[in-house]
Amino acid sequence: xxxxxxxxxxxxxxxxxxxxxxxxxxxxxxxxxxxxxxxxxxxxxxxxxxxxxxxxxxx
Numbered sequence: 001x002x003x004x005x006x007x008x009x010x011x012x013x014x015x016x017x018x019x020x021x022x023x024x025x026x027x028x029x030x031x032x033x034x035x036x037x038x039x040x041x042x043x044x045x046x047x048x049x050x051x052x053x054x055x056x057x058x059x
Protein backbone atom coordinates (compact mmCIF):
# COMPACT_ATOMS: atom_id res chain seq x y z
CA UNK A 1 0.00 0.00 0.00
CA UNK A 2 2.92 2.29 0.69
CA UNK A 3 4.06 2.08 -2.91
CA UNK A 4 0.57 2.36 -4.37
CA UNK A 5 -0.33 5.49 -2.39
CA UNK A 6 3.17 6.90 -2.12
CA UNK A 7 3.03 7.38 1.65
CA UNK A 8 4.77 5.79 4.62
CA UNK A 9 3.56 2.83 6.66
CA UNK A 10 2.69 4.97 9.70
CA UNK A 11 0.54 7.20 7.48
CA UNK A 12 -1.31 4.18 6.07
CA UNK A 13 -1.81 2.73 9.56
CA UNK A 14 -3.06 6.05 10.90
CA UNK A 15 -5.56 6.48 8.07
CA UNK A 16 -6.85 2.91 8.39
CA UNK A 17 -7.22 3.33 12.14
CA UNK A 18 -9.17 6.56 11.63
CA UNK A 19 -11.46 4.84 9.11
CA UNK A 20 -11.98 1.82 11.39
CA UNK A 21 -12.82 4.07 14.34
CA UNK A 22 -15.46 5.89 12.31
CA UNK A 23 -17.31 2.68 11.35
CA UNK A 24 -20.16 1.30 13.39
CA UNK A 25 -19.68 -2.36 14.08
CA UNK A 26 -22.52 -4.77 14.58
CA UNK A 27 -22.52 -7.94 16.61
CA UNK A 28 -21.72 -10.76 14.21
CA UNK A 29 -22.54 -13.49 16.68
CA UNK A 30 -25.46 -12.14 18.71
CA UNK A 31 -26.81 -14.03 21.70
CA UNK A 32 -29.67 -16.19 20.46
CA UNK A 33 -33.12 -15.63 21.87
CA UNK A 34 -35.00 -18.27 23.82
CA UNK A 35 -37.13 -19.13 20.80
CA UNK A 36 -34.06 -19.42 18.54
CA UNK A 37 -32.46 -21.86 20.97
CA UNK A 38 -35.61 -23.95 21.14
CA UNK A 39 -35.92 -23.92 17.34
CA UNK A 40 -32.33 -25.16 17.00
CA UNK A 41 -33.08 -27.91 19.50
CA UNK A 42 -36.22 -28.88 17.60
CA UNK A 43 -34.26 -29.08 14.32
CA UNK A 44 -31.60 -31.24 15.96
CA UNK A 45 -28.82 -28.67 15.51
CA UNK A 46 -28.03 -28.79 19.23
CA UNK A 47 -28.67 -31.40 21.91
CA UNK A 48 -30.76 -30.93 25.05
CA UNK A 49 -27.76 -30.25 27.28
CA UNK A 50 -26.50 -27.50 24.95
CA UNK A 51 -29.98 -25.98 24.86
CA UNK A 52 -30.18 -25.99 28.66
CA UNK A 53 -26.75 -24.36 28.95
CA UNK A 54 -27.65 -21.66 26.43
CA UNK A 55 -31.02 -20.99 28.07
CA UNK A 56 -29.38 -20.68 31.50
CA UNK A 57 -26.86 -18.23 30.06
CA UNK A 58 -29.72 -15.93 29.04
CA UNK A 59 -30.69 -15.36 32.67
